[in-house]
Amino acid sequence: MALTTNVTCPFCSLLCDDLSVRSDHGQLDVSANACRLARQGFASPLPPAEARLKGIPATDGQAVKAAAKLLQKSNKPLIAGLGTDVDGIRAALQLAEKTGAALLHAQERYGAHNLNALQARGGIMTTLAEVKNRADTVVLVGNNVTGDYPRFMERFINNPHSLFTSQNRKLAYLGRPGRRELDECAGHAPVVISGHGIEIADNLALLRARLAQGRPSGGSSTPAAKTRKLDQVAGMIRDAEYGVLVWSPAALPQDHADLVISSIHDLLRDLNTRQRCAGLSLGGSNGGASFQTVATWQTGFPAGIDFRNGCPSATGADTSDADCLLWVSAFSGEPPPALDAPTIILSASRSGAADADVYIPVGIPGVDHPGNLFRTDSIVNMPLKKVRDSALPGAARVIRDIISETEGKPE
Amino acid sequence: MIKLEGGRVYDPVNGLDGKLMDLYIEDGKLVKPAAGKKVRRVIGLNGSIVMAGGIDIHTHIGGGKVSIARLLLAQDHDDNRVASSALTRSGSGSIAPSSFVTGYRYAEMGYTTCFEPAMMPVNARQSHLEMADTPMLDTGAYALLGNDDFLLRLLNSGKEQPLVNDYVAWTIHAARAMGIKVVNPGGISAFKFNQRKLDLDEKNNYYEITPRNVLTALLDALEAIGVPHPLHVHGCNLGVPGNYLTTLETIAAAEGRPLHLTHVQFHSYGAEGDRKFSSAAAQLAEAVNLNRNVSIDVGQIMFGQTVTTSADSMMQHKGHIHAHPKKWVCMDIECDAGCGVVPFRYRDRNFVNALQWCIGLEIFLLVKDPWRIFLTTDHPNGAPFTSYPHLIRLLMDKGFRNDMLTTINKDAADASILSTLDREYSLYEIAIITRAAPARSLGLRNHGHLGTGATADITVYKPDDDAEAMFATPEYVFKRGELCVRNGKVCAIPATSTHVVEPEYDPGIEKPLKSYFDRYMTMSLENFKLSREELESYNQHSLLVHDCKQDLSADDAD
Numbered sequence: 001m002a003l004t005t006n007v008t009c010p011f012c013s014l015l016c017d018d019l020s021v022r023s024d025h026g027q028l029d030v031s032a033n034a035c036r037l038a039r040q041g042f043a044s045p046l047p048p049a050e051a052r053l054k055g056i057p058a059t060d061g062q063a064v065k066a067a068a069k070l071l072q073k074s075n076k077p078l079i080a081g082l083g084t085d086v087d088g089i090r091a092a093l094q095l096a097e098k099t100g101a102a103l104l105h106a107q108e109r110y111g112a113h114n115l116n117a118l119q120a121r122g123g124i125m126t127t128l129a130e131v132k133n134r135a136d137t138v139v140l141v142g143n144n145v146t147g148d149y150p151r152f153m154e155r156f157i158n159n160p161h162s163l164f165t166s167q168n169r170k171l172a173y174l175g176r177p178g179r180r181e182l183d184e185c186a187g188h189a190p191v192v193i194s195g196h197g198i199e200i201a202d203n204l205a206l207l208r209a210r211l212a213q214g215r216p217s218g219g220s221s222t223p224a225a226k227t228r229k230l231d232q233v234a235g236m237i238r239d240a241e242y243g244v245l246v247w248s249p250a251a252l253p254q255d256h257a258d259l260v261i262s263s264i265h266d267l268l269r270d271l272n273t274r275q276r277c278a279g280l281s282l283g284g285s286n287g288g289a290s291f292q293t294v295a296t297w298q299t300g301f302p303a304g305i306d307f308r309n310g311c312p313s314a315t316g317a318d319t320s321d322a323d324c325l326l327w328v329s330a331f332s333g334e335p336p337p338a339l340d341a342p343t344i345i346l347s348a349s350r351s352g353a354a355d356a357d358v359y360i361p362v363g364i365p366g367v368d369h370p371g372n373l374f375r376t377d378s379i380v381n382m383p384l385k386k387v388r389d390s391a392l393p394g395a396a397r398v399i400r401d402i403i404s405e406t407e408g409k410p411e
Numbered sequence: 412m413i414k415l416e417g418g419r420v421y422d423p424v425n426g427l428d429g430k431l432m433d434l435y436i437e438d439g440k441l442v443k444p445a446a447g448k449k450v451r452r453v454i455g456l457n458g459s460i461v462m463a464g465g466i467d468i469h470t471h472i473g474g475g476k477v478s479i480a481r482l483l484l485a486q487d488h489d490d491n492r493v494a495s496s497a498l499t500r501s502g503s504g505s506i507a508p509s510s511f512v513t514g515y516r517y518a519e520m521g522y523t524t525c526f527e528p529a530m531m532p533v534n535a536r537q538s539h540l541e542m543a544d545t546p547m548l549d550t551g552a553y554a555l556l557g558n559d560d561f562l563l564r565l566l567n568s569g570k571e572q573p574l575v576n577d578y579v580a581w582t583i584h585a586a587r588a589m590g591i592k593v594v595n596p597g598g599i600s601a602f603k604f605n606q607r608k609l610d611l612d613e614k615n616n617y618y619e620i621t622p623r624n625v626l627t628a629l630l631d632a633l634e635a636i637g638v639p640h641p642l643h644v645h646g647c648n649l650g651v652p653g654n655y656l657t658t659l660e661t662i663a664a665a666e667g668r669p670l671h672l673t674h675v676q677f678h679s680y681g682a683e684g685d686r687k688f689s690s691a692a693a694q695l696a697e698a699v700n701l702n703r704n705v706s707i708d709v710g711q712i713m714f715g716q717t718v719t720t721s722a723d724s725m726m727q728h729k730g731h732i733h734a735h736p737k738k739w740v741c742m743d744i745e746c747d748a749g750c751g752v753v754p755f756r757y758r759d760r761n762f763v764n765a766l767q768w769c770i771g772l773e774i775f776l777l778v779k780d781p782w783r784i785f786l787t788t789d790h791p792n793g794a795p796f797t798s799y800p801h802l803i804r805l806l807m808d809k810g811f812r813n814d815m816l817t818t819i820n821k822d823a824a825d826a827s828i829l830s831t832l833d834r835e836y837s838l839y840e841i842a843i844i845t846r847a848a849p850a851r852s853l854g855l856r857n858h859g860h861l862g863t864g865a866t867a868d869i870t871v872y873k874p875d876d877d878a879e880a881m882f883a884t885p886e887y888v889f890k891r892g893e894l895c896v897r898n899g900k901v902c903a904i905p906a907t908s909t910h911v912v913e914p915e916y917d918p919g920i921e922k923p924l925k926s927y928f929d930r931y932m933t934m935s936l937e938n939f940k941l942s943r944e945e946l947e948s949y950n951q952h953s954l955l956v957h958d959c960k961q962d963l964s965a966d967d968a969d
Contacts, residue, residue, distance in 0.1 A: 006938055017934050124742070127745045130746060155933070241605070276605045296509075311503070312501055314485070372540075374537070380533055380534070380933070380934070382938060
């Protein structure tokens with residue numbers, strides 16, 4: 001039985017690295033600082049190290065050859081899912097370039113909301129340690145904003161130690177808090193301005209108007225109770241030494257997510273003319289933040305990259321006309337979406353393997369092999385450890401084998 | 412052994428000023444010809460100009476802020492897409508090009524080594540990962556300190572200097588760095604406390620310390636731990652009219668300790684004249700000429716679209732009103748530092764921009780000792796690095812320079828003394844400011860020259876009256892003895908290295924650090940540190956470890 005400490009958990013983009021993980025004959029148990037995602041992730045059973053071709057057992061070599069052949073035959077290959085670590089993403093970008101493929105990360109539809117706002121107007125952002133140590137006022141925007149980031153409240157809002165802030169951090173919520181969130185932040189007596197859909201954007205606009213004018217001004221149609229709360233939150237923000245607005249693109253009403261995020265940035269730009277306030281977005285789990293970052297430095301484009309014309313373009317990956325799919329899912333092991341085309345799966349689970357033309361099992365980064373991942377704030381990159389005895393290769397190695405195979409036998 | 416036959420060699424380290432001679436390469440190094448050594452290839456140079464590979468001492472090529480710049484310049488990336496070839500990877504961009512393209516473009520103009528000047532320790536993994544994806548070039552980076560709360564707390568609590576020294580040396584190891592840079596000392600932290608400017612002797616709103624305290628502590632630390640490259644300083648008040656006084660005070664504050672002032676053009680502004688903006692290049696140059704402990708790089712601006720990207724969130728936020736196009740990003744980062752990214756277009760018809768252009772050139776021409784001035788545009792802040800050949804022509808060709816002067820804002824041209832400066836850089840001097848001097852400043856003993864035993868990073872240029880054309884398209888570039896560029900085009904992808912120093916420190920520093928990390932940071936001390944093995948794994952990058960206390964130990968032996 002082996003105990004590994006300072007383990008980085010790869011199962012959400014907070015990348016908490018204070019876990020202790022016990023390994024007993026391949027069974028992993030998180031013995032310190034587990035959340036539900038960590039418990040579930042580290043408990044994933046090790047799939048048999050056996051590739052499949054149309055459901056029939058094959059050697060890795062045969063499977064790699066078959067994958068290379070399918071990709072070479074394809075006119076419009078698509079590499080999707082992309083749930084892997086930085087090195088896996090580097091390899092996937094190289095394979096896409098070699099085979100003229102498009103790339104689409106599973107989280108991209110959420111990440112796109114942030115990118116749209118950022119590429120249009122920019123933004124004022126902050127990172128987790130600044131929230132933990134500096135934020136005296138935190139406004140969460142959306143519905144159950146931290147639901148997919150189970151330790152956010154514990155580590156960055158209810159933290160016992162802070163360089164600059166006292167324990168009585170002020171909290172507000174624009175949207176519907178989750179039950180666990182409410183329990184966890186009860187000590188801060190949050191002001192909740194509930195609302196769904198477009199109401200969240202409305203409330204942000206009302207808040208911005210109040211803060212811009214420096215005095216309360218209620219829309220005539222705003223109910224008195226809500227006006228009071230808006231005034232209260234505006235006052236909190238105005239008095240903040242360092243305020244932070246937190247959102248998660250996936251936890252916003254999707255039809256209005258672009259609007260809400262650009263409203264947040266507009267508010268932050270206004271506020272920073274006289275005081276300090278910044279934004280933090282929660283997102284980019286399953287390698288999403290890593291994909292955006294690595295793709296940006298390697299190609300100049302953060303998302304929707306298509307190599308079909310020999311050079312990268314951001315024309316957007318049109319998945320509908322793909323005639324071959326390479327699906328990478330090294331964290332969750334979820335199966336690919338149904339697509340009427342040959343499918344290659346590199347996954348940490350056997351899910352979907354029976355139906356795939358090619359299935360090659362890969363290890364989980366941070367469980368079966370070392371690596372690194374970018375965190376939700378896209379600036380901090382955390383190292384991952386190997387904590388389990390496993391013969392499974394990382395996705396990067398399998399993808400590089402496929403690249404070698406395509407190079408060896410040009411069409 | 413490869414023989415380069417009949418080149419005119421410009422190698423200032425070895426005093427060679429255009430000497431017609433042969434060079435021999437074996438196992439990646441320059442060697443002496445010896446009996447029994449077989450020449451397997453002769454390359455006739457027919458009097459072409461031979462220099463060591465170019466070394467850029469200050470270019471933003473790796474790290475979070477560069478990628479934010481790329482995100483904001485979506486149109487530039489769309490408009491400048493680069494296809495892959497059998498040899499090269501694809502990419503895009505002309506201003507902050509993607510990583511592979513950056514490597515190819517640098518090599519294609521004869522550069523073989525580049526240093527990222529602003530690596531936040533907390534962002535070291537990303538910086539090195541990006542640089543590992545920047546082919547053709549050896550790379551290295553300076554770790555940012557001076558706005559990190561650990562150091563500010565040490566100074567605030569009056570801790571003894573040896574503890575600061577250990578922390579600085581530890582950081583260089585943890586981030587795998589080549590030196591230390593300080594940006595707006597304490598000012599990035601002050602901005603987080605809502606201060607909008609911070610003079611050299613102005614206190615932080617929270618900490619009882621001033622930029623001078625931070626500077627002094629870091630200058631002392633680097634001297635004590637013997638890092639060859641002096642403290643790399645981006646001073647207070649970047650871009651503010653009248654800031655040359657701060658720059659002169661900063662030089663005085665060094666009190667003779669080695670000091671490198673970076674992109675000094677942005678720190679050499681007076682506040683005279685109708686527009687309250689004037690050149691203080693003469694005052695700055697005079698101070699540099701008088702203080703032999705000071706080196707500078709210029710940060711020349713060129714006209715056109717670029718993007719300014721800096722850790723100086725305080726001054727970048729202030730400058731956002733000039734953003735073009737109108738979008739910008741500021742970030743407070745991890746109690747470590749910050750960043751600001753503001754796209755900008757320098758206009759030749761704009762008085763301020765035109766005068767900035769003049770100020771940079773005035774500095775180049777007024778500073779007498781070429782060993783203490785390095786050619787930079789602070790890529791991409793003043794201009795993309797691809798403008799270096801144009802800049803070299805401006806320095807070498809007075810007629811060309813004066814022609815250009817007639818095309819810019821007339822008031823700026825009239826206000827500048829540029830037309831009265833007759834100096835023209837020689838090839839020998841260009842070799843100093845683009846190779847020999849940066850190498851010496853960094854303590855690279857086997858780079859930046861062509862003596863026996865030197866690493867065979869060699870660039871060969873075909874002589875041309877148009878220096879811009881000559882420097883834009885070298886005939887040959889060798890990286891570690893491998894021919895990798897022919898007539899300005901990449902022809903091989905050589906292996907590359909990361910330059911680092913590893914100064915000594917007392918490991919006891921990890922005790923207070925561990926406690927700080929456990930209480931306040933968002934990761935463990937162990938995971939913050941970037942190991943040699945991890946860095947080497949990124950692209951089979953080998954590490955080149957340079958000696959600390961190089962000259963000191965030699966003096967001691969004497």
